[in-house]
Amino acid sequence: MSELLIMGLFGLAIYVFARKMEKKPILPWKESSHTSEVKFTAKKEKMNKHSIPLDQEPDIFRNLLNEIKEIDSHMIRHKDNTFVLMAEVEPVNYFLLSQDEQEAIDVTFERWLAQTNYNIQFYLQNRYIDLSEPIEEMRKSMIEADDLHENAIQYGKSMVEELTKWQQVAPRYETKRYLLFTYKINQSELTADSKEELEEKTVDKAFSELYRRFNTAKSQLRKARMNVQLLTNEGICEVLYHTFNRRKAIKNRFKDFGVNEMLSLYVTADQDDARIEAVKEGYDNETSKKETDDKAS
Template sequence: MEPRGKDGEKIPEDEEESPDSAPIYDDDLTYDDWYEWDEFLQEVGVIDIKDGMIEYETGDNSRLFVMLAEMGQSNPYLKTDEESQQANEIMEVFFNGVLSPLKISTQSQRVEMTDFLNELKEQSQYLPGTNDQMREYAEQVIEDTLNYQQATDRFENKAYLQFQATVTPDEVYGDTPLIIEQQIHEKAMEKLVRQIDRADSILRRADHPLAPLDTFGLYEVLYKTFNRESSVKIRLEDVVKRQRYTLFTGAHQNDVSFKRVQQMIHNETEAIEIARKSLYKQTQQENAEKLKNGEDYYSSVQSHHDEDDFDYSAFDDLH
């Protein structure tokens, strides 16, 4: 008998699923044939991750670097209407002033307080003015909190801003490839830190401060992105400790050069902030002077008919 469906029609047979045909097996993969993490990063265009930056392929002779900064969160329900309106206006000013490519991504992560609680547990044993009973009670309370955190899954949303900077060949000069490579990273770091510093100066006033991620922070975000389930159970810090990996951040420039760049960026940011405040005060004074003279400065239609091409006589005839 031939298999038929409810409508009486013959069910088509698939040769691949037919029990008469023997299954085809690919060659078994051995340990050496597995794809490594570095190979996956190369496939998605990542060249290197160091100095707190991710370098991507561009397809041309330029170098593309990306830096991530975590954006602090604020609860709008705890603010007044005036504070919420001010925060929205500041956010609007920030987005309207974005000149370089910018991406915003969110990630749901488990609330992790293990390091904080362990440090608090250690400090509780050396508090002045406490006795053995108080120290024992504090240790037990913190230990119960650690056990509760491990047994309970609590998640929160993390927001990250991705800043991008491109370094072209005409921006760097050097006699050796090592010097050119050093200048490329210095130039990329300078551009990215300047962008983050400017964004932080604006977003901080809206209760959204920015915290740039170092190299380990970038690895942690990637680890939680591609290991959604296992990252909840095993922290990246524990993986590093167990495997005895060594992760560190560094830079090619010396301390004097790095500090000088930081000071220059800070001075430029302060100058922009001072100029912004000065222009705001000047605008307020001009507005007050216009109001004093009876002028309507906030009207969208100016009263200077002679400087306008609009036919106001025809408009007045309608009234």
């Protein structure tokens, strides 16, 4: 009798261990009730309007730019009249300085931060170092030079080839540093006779305040051997382009867009006087050439 009890307890222990390993309830009749409870709660669960299905990728680009209204007057303008001015910072080679020079830079930077009572953001961006332009200049100089020795020309060609291969095999990146100054305008505090005047006063007030903050940072950081430069509309667009097209920016360079006239989305886009005169001259030349060909035929 005792042997049967021992065997029964041993079998029960094996059963409990097996159910635990399979992550199932020990009592079998509780499994169906647990499943039905899960189905019932799933029916009552409501779908959040901001939730995204598993088979659908989030539209990150649209979500990030959803609040941006325009880029104008060297500022990024949001829909709630928040303006952002960007400035590029050229850093100092800190580790090549002496101990006293490093302490002076630290004191200057800390003093500037202590004096600011408004929002300042630091933005770092890694960019691919493009050597195609200096390589092209080297190749053009070798072609135009007439007094180079044959050995020098061969050395230059081999160096250009090695630089091109090195750039393709081992790409290098550099870090760009930016300061972002933010200021929000409350249009209810402004008085204007028309909507156009209100818009003009809003932009002028935002730019004057942000430009004052930029000048303060520029003058203070100059003492720390850091050069601060204001970004124009084109500079802001270039930063955003490299942000969202890090890989494509290697092949499709932003500097080529202006040359290839890819920044003008429409024929009514703003053009400078030199471009207008060049187009008129080209049109006149084509017209006169066509008339000459017609008379000759």
